[in-house]
Amino acid sequence: MSTEISIENVSMSFATPEGLKDVLDGVNYKVTPGHFVAIVGPSGVGKTTLLRILTGLTKPVSGTIKIQDQEISGPPEGLAVVLQDYTRSLMPWLTVEKNIALPLRRSKLTKDEQRRRISESLLEVGLEGTEKSYPWQLSGGMQQRVAIARALAVRPGLLIMDEPFASVDAQTRFDLEDLVLKVRSDFGITTLMVTHDIDEAVYLSDEIVVLYGKPARVREVVTVDIPFPRSQIETRNDHRFAELRTHVYALVRGVDESSL
Amino acid sequence: MTTISTEGSRKSVFALIPPAVVSTLVSLAIWQLAATVGPISESSIPTATATVATLAAMMFEGETYALIGETFVMAGIGFLLSVVIAVPAGFAIGLSRFAYRSTKFTFDFFKVIPPIVLIPITILVLGPSMQMGIFLIVFTNVFALAIQTSYGVRDTDPVLLETLRLYRLGLAKQILYARLPTALPFIAVGLRLAAAASLIVAVVAGLLGGAPGLGNAILTSQSSGNSERTFAIVLLLGVLGVAVSRAIQWSQARIVFWESR
Amino acid sequence: MKAYSKVLLILTGAWLPVALIILWWNVSADSSNPFFPPLSVIWQQFTTIWFSDQFVINAVPSLRNLLIGYAIAVVVGLVLGAYIGASRTLGSYIEPVADFIRSIPPVATVPIFIVIFGLGMQMRIAAISVSALFPILLATIQAVRSTDRVLLDTTKTMRLTPSQVLWRVRMPAGLPMIFSGLQLGLQVAFIVTIASEYLGAGFGMGAFTLIAADSFMILDAWTGVILMGLLGYGINLIFDVVQRIMLSWYVGQKKLA
Numbered sequence: 102m103s104t105e106i107s108i109e110n111v112s113m114s115f116a117t118p119e120g121l122k123d124v125l126d127g128v129n130y131k132v133t134p135g136h137f138v139a140i141v142g143p144s145g146v147g148k149t150t151l152l153r154i155l156t157g158l159t160k161p162v163s164g165t166i167k168i169q170d171q172e173i174s175g176p177p178e179g180l181a182v183v184l185q186d187y188t189r190s191l192m193p194w195l196t197v198e199k200n201i202a203l204p205l206r207r208s209k210l211t212k213d214e215q216r217r218r219i220s221e222s223l224l225e226v227g228l229e230g231t232e233k234s235y236p237w238q239l240s241g242g243m244q245q246r247v248a249i250a251r252a253l254a255v256r257p258g259l260l261i262m263d264e265p266f267a268s269v270d271a272q273t274r275f276d277l278e279d280l281v282l283k284v285r286s287d288f289g290i291t292t293l294m295v296t297h298d299i300d301e302a303v304y305l306s307d308e309i310v311v312l313y314g315k316p317a318r319v320r321e322v323v324t325v326d327i328p329f330p331r332s333q334i335e336t337r338n339d340h341r342f343a344e345l346r347t348h349v350y351a352l353v354r355g356v357d358e359s360s361l
Numbered sequence: 362m363t364t365i366s367t368e369g370s371r372k373s374v375f376a377l378i379p380p381a382v383v384s385t386l387v388s389l390a391i392w393q394l395a396a397t398v399g400p401i402s403e404s405s406i407p408t409a410t411a412t413v414a415t416l417a418a419m420m421f422e423g424e425t426y427a428l429i430g431e432t433f434v435m436a437g438i439g440f441l442l443s444v445v446i447a448v449p450a451g452f453a454i455g456l457s458r459f460a461y462r463s464t465k466f467t468f469d470f471f472k473v474i475p476p477i478v479l480i481p482i483t484i485l486v487l488g489p490s491m492q493m494g495i496f497l498i499v500f501t502n503v504f505a506l507a508i509q510t511s512y513g514v515r516d517t518d519p520v521l522l523e524t525l526r527l528y529r530l531g532l533a534k535q536i537l538y539a540r541l542p543t544a545l546p547f548i549a550v551g552l553r554l555a556a557a558a559s560l561i562v563a564v565v566a567g568l569l570g571g572a573p574g575l576g577n578a579i580l581t582s583q584s585s586g587n588s589e590r591t592f593a594i595v596l597l598l599g600v601l602g603v604a605v606s607r608a609i610q611w612s613q614a615r616i617v618f619w620e621s622r
Numbered sequence: 623m624k625a626y627s628k629v630l631l632i633l634t635g636a637w638l639p640v641a642l643i644i645l646w647w648n649v650s651a652d653s654s655n656p657f658f659p660p661l662s663v664i665w666q667q668f669t670t671i672w673f674s675d676q677f678v679i680n681a682v683p684s685l686r687n688l689l690i691g692y693a694i695a696v697v698v699g700l701v702l703g704a705y706i707g708a709s710r711t712l713g714s715y716i717e718p719v720a721d722f723i724r725s726i727p728p729v730a731t732v733p734i735f736i737v738i739f740g741l742g743m744q745m746r747i748a749a750i751s752v753s754a755l756f757p758i759l760l761a762t763i764q765a766v767r768s769t770d771r772v773l774l775d776t777t778k779t780m781r782l783t784p785s786q787v788l789w790r791v792r793m794p795a796g797l798p799m800i801f802s803g804l805q806l807g808l809q810v811a812f813i814v815t816i817a818s819e820y821l822g823a824g825f826g827m828g829a830f831t832l833i834a835a836d837s838f839m840i841l842d843a844w845t846g847v848i849l850m851g852l853l854g855y856g857i858n859l860i861f862d863v864v865q866r867i868m869l870s871w872y873v874g875q876k877k878l879a
Contacts, residue, residue, distance in 0.1 A: 156527055182527045189520040194542040203538060204528035255528070380711075381718035388719050404738045462634040467642065473858045475813045477729070477828075478850040480820070481835035481843045486657045561727040568729055569820050576730065580821075583733035591733050595726060602725030 104168055104179065104258035104291050106132040106155075111164035112316070113150055124150050126316035128164070135289045137281075139302035142312035142320075143353055148295045151312065152263055155293065156180060168259070179258035181251070183265045187244040191236040191251075197223070198232035201251045208255065222250035225287065226280060242273035246280065253284065262294040266301065274301075275333050281305055282331060299353065303327075303345050304336060311352045320352055389413075407589040416593040429601070432574030435491050436556075436563040439498025443506055443555055446499065448548060451507035455514025455544070456536070464507075472504040476562055480570050489571025497570070498562045502555040509554075513547025514540050553609045560605055564598060659841055668845040676830075681849065684815055684826040687743065691750025692811040696804065699755050700793075703762025703800075708788050713763055720760055728753035728810050729817040736821060746818040754811040761803020765796025801865050808861055812854055827853070 113125040124147040132138055140148050153159040155166055157176040165172045184190045191200050201219045223229050226246040236244050252260055266274045296302050302309050306325050313320035327341055336342055351358040393409040395401045419425045454460045476497040487493035517540045525535050567576020575594055582590040647661040706712045732749050739745035769792045777791050819828030831846025
């Protein structure tokens with residue numbers, strides 16, 4: 102399922118003890134349905150703020166988010182999220198199965214169909230058979246897979262990921278990145294992911310949105326023209342990968358590319 | 362756990378007996394000594410042997426169990442009443458920031474007031490009865506339990522609540538699947554404290570207010586000069602207190618199974 | 623903006639107690655129920671009795687006994703608790719017995735003290751200090767015993783004497799836990815103070831209130847109840863302030879964690 106999403110002239114400010122702080126100023130971007138988009142930028146630039154506006158949790162000071170050409174006013178339908186801190190977004194008092202089932206209860210599926218959906222999702226993320234386990238019985242990487250499975254099970258129109266792999270070790274990180282690629286090719290869900298890891302951004306996405314500035318706006322949208330399917334070893338050794346990576350890095354760091 | 366040294370020297374035979382047994386025996390010996398010689402023996406303090414004998418004899422009297430029953434029934438009813446009132450109220454308070462802020466001072470104030478302070482008026486209004494005891498128990502528990510419950514509800518992880526909100530799960534589901542399980546450990550602690558307090562206040566209500574049960578029995582024994590019986594009942598209370606707290610600890614671990622991972 | 627929100631916060635916290643008092647005042651104003659006289663009359667009697675030398679006659683003895691008994695419990699509890707906590711063997715012997723005694727409702731032990739000491743001030747001080755001793759003792763033992771291993775290892779390199787380790791490292795480190803024992807001990811001391819007056823003879827707030835109730839001097843009884851309630855709250859408040867001052871380092875550390 103893919104959805105057309107557009108961020109139209111979004112600006113955001115916060116009241117702080119030191120006065121009004123402008124975080125975002127006129128962010129514009131149109132997401133192509135089915136695309137995987139990475140949002141990168143320096144620390145504190147406002148990536149998470151933008152994500153909160155996208156998901157309807159925060160209302161922007163000006164501008165709108167439109168999903169299927171409809172302005173949103175709160176968390177939209179068909180949204181699924183995978184956050185960085187999986188221990189805080191999965192419920193330790195529910196089994197894996199029940200955790201995934203919870204958002205499904207809203208759907209019109211029968212109990213059997215729900216059960217099938219759950220097993221399919223777990224199979225997709227490589228966790229078949231873990232239905233009756235509790236999240237805390239699984240490793241960090243596996244818990245994040247559960248969160249991804251939960252997101253897949255609702256067949257979302259939009260998948261939002263906020264630094265989903267920042268809390269796992271490097272090895273697990275590569276496995277999870279490849280899982281995301283697999284999900285992308287199997288399901289084609291429109292996905293927006295915030296990440297600090299530029300390599301990861303280039304590896305996974307169709308487009309990279311670089312936020313920069315105080316207040317932040319879209320500095321550049323980098324098209325990642327490396328063909329799919331991609332692989333950890335070959336793609337990362339690719340000439341084009343290195344070029345893109347350097348380019349994005351320069352944008353994020355605010356330096357001249359030629360100096361790198 | 363006592364271990365026997367495997368090095369050359371022999372440990373005394375005391376090393377084989379658990380420390381608790383040793384210290385109990387030593388304490389009883391000190392008591393016996395103090396009751397027979399020295400300044401304290403001049404008073405009507407009963408010897409340890411006489412007290413233990415009285416206690417043993419009491420365990421064969423039906424009246425003893427009637428007294429225990431009265432105390433526990435009073436404590437039980439008071440406890441249940443407290444839970445039924447305080448937990449839902451505390452839950453509602455936890456959900457509303459306004460309610461929480463409004464009730465904070467009042468509840469904190471009454472929580473600190475020991476029920477003993479109310480006894481003179483309560484005796485007048487309700488008489489030396491089980492109702493009086495139950496009222497005191499409820500007064501003791503209700504504020505602390507409500508506060509505890511509200512803490513638990515408020516402690517719910519905002520990240521979890523937001524995740525559920527993003528998946529478009531409404532308030533009812535958020536309460537059932539997030540707030541309630543988060544509050545359970547807090548409520549469990551509150552229940553444990555309330556259970557212990559219920560028993561204590563039941564005894565106090567008897568001792569100072571004339572409510573039926575073991576508390577009252579202590580007073581009647583003491584005022585009629587039966588010091589062996591007085592001491593025996595107090596010992597019995599200690600045993601019951603330990604037994605009850607063990608039982609409470611056991612059940613607490615059962616409810617909140619995910620905490621002991 | 624900031625001052626406004628602060629005022630609002632105070633209002634939110636204060637409206638309910640104020641409203642409750644007003645409610646009590648009005649509802650009881652025309653009361654003919656002998657047990658619930660009008661609040662206005664109670665208050666008048668309260669000021670008449672307690673703002674006079676009655677306070678010295680009845681309130682001061684209670685406070686005096688409370689303070690003396692609590693002070694004894696604190697000193698003995700802290701010192702004994704420190705040494706017992708530092709010695710694993712001593713602790714294993716003493717703790718089970720202390721735990722058992724702690725399980726006995728403190729008020730229930732007052733008759734024991736009456737049997738031994740009679741009905742006078744001696745009984746009260748003994749009852750208060752022994753009852754308050756146990757929570758303090760057990761908390762101190764626990765606090766000293768559970769000193770952070772890393773902290774202890776670090777001090778080993780400093781070549782301190784055992785006494786210095788105990789009093790300059792372990793006790794300060796255990797202060798939060800010790801303070802919760804001290805608070806519990808204070809509450810127990812207060813309760814036993816009143817209980818000893820209910821059961822004993824002589825002067826004191828508890829004695830005054832109970833005698834008033836027994837003689838159907840309901841007004842006086844209410845004033846006694848209110849006084850004890852306010853004092854109970856006030857004593858706790860003072861303790862809270864002292865605790866916050868002495869544990870300021872702990873609160874700050876926790877905030878960072």
